[in-house]
Amino acid sequence: MAHRPRREMIAETRGKLLAAGRKAFGTIGYAEASMDDFTAEAGLTRGALYHHFGDKKGLFAAVVSEIDAEMTKRLEDVTAQAGDSWRGFVDGCAAYIEMAVEPEIQRIVHCDGPAVLGPSWLTTSQSGCIACMTDDISRLKAEGIVRDVDPEATARLLNGASLHAAQWIAGSDDPEGTSKKAVAAFRALLDGLRVEADEHVAPAVETAASYS
Amino acid sequence: MAHRPRREMIAETRGKLLAAGRKAFGTIGYAEASMDDFTAEAGLTRGALYHHFGDKKGLFAAVVSEIDAEMTKRLEDVTAQAGDSWRGFVDGCAAYIEMAVEPEIQRIVHCDGPAVLGPSWLTTSQSGCIACMTDDISRLKAEGIVRDVDPEATARLLNGASLHAAQWIAGSDDPEGTSKKAVAAFRALLDGLRVEADEHVAPAVETAASYS
DNA sequence: TTAATTGACATACGTAGCGTATGCAACTAA
């Protein structure tokens, strides 16, 4: 018994390393995470890690891309779940902010990620989320809902804005209140992108005034 | 001779360490920068560094706050130099993007900074620039130029958008073209914040269309 | 002027943690 699963044992080892690394990176951060420690915690040694991922950075990159895939899926789900396409876009942005507030994502993807994988990684990465937002904006533009803007450029700007909003919220003493402020301001920004803001200026002003 | 300057010698040593660290951090990055190497390059040893800055992080923090002060000053200058207050604000944002494209600022402040000094640092930091932008927005709101938005929240969102725009530009194969796209999209975002965009929608659409 | 003290910086040491080289056992193939 326990004899057939050869491929499975290997996949299990990979999975253990991935999980252990993800946990360590997500809590104490990349620099503080000792390979000896978290591989031992997974019942393995650094030898397995070097075999499967090459080095510490390799494991980190694998963890990041795993998380990135999860984030992309979550975003796509949220966007698809809304009937209105504009609503779907706004909800997607809100979901992105919410994800970026989560400590693990915050630490691994947005904090250590750029430093470990290099500044150039920033451009190519988050490709999933950026692509998702770019598609949304393209569609909204085609539908005549948003103004004539470059979809990718706008997606990247909004992505950056979302990120900073999340970091602001996560670092705040009053996450609740800060979150409300940030989301209200974000909606105001988004409303500015619409071709005709007539029927939307009113609610925007209303929410913007609700926290003063 | 060369006898009076006691205080001066100390300041000079501090300055040498700061400059050496800044150069190393700005080129090869924090993790790759060896204290033995760059202190030796400055004609000193690690002993001096530990004496003045406590540890490697301490020196890094000093470098970051030096750069942050410089950035704040540059931003204030740009903003003050423009006659129109709206123009001053827009110019300030553009200047922020331009600064963030510079390799040293990119690497030290936006790439390694959060990872080394911790995620929480993000909130408190960039305080100079954030405060500057917040003031601008408050003024513009009081002047009736921008809509009723929370100044600090909006400042942080725009700050994040600027940052990502800069990273996108810096990592692009075609920085010139990417920069045009990013700035055009950014102007479109800013225009959306104005109370009446009548006289500004035209040029915004014009610049937005100029790169298609 | 000299003795004492402080402070600026260098030297020496211990140690953690990464990467590589090597070893071994289990599985596969001929």
Add this chain to the structure above:
DNA sequence: TTAGTTGCATACGCTACGTATGTCAATTAA
């Protein structure tokens, strides 16, 4: 059965950080 490959552990060296200690110049006091 044997030869070869693969998955992972063990052993080693090296780099680089932090601390403890030493030293010399500059200040202060007598």
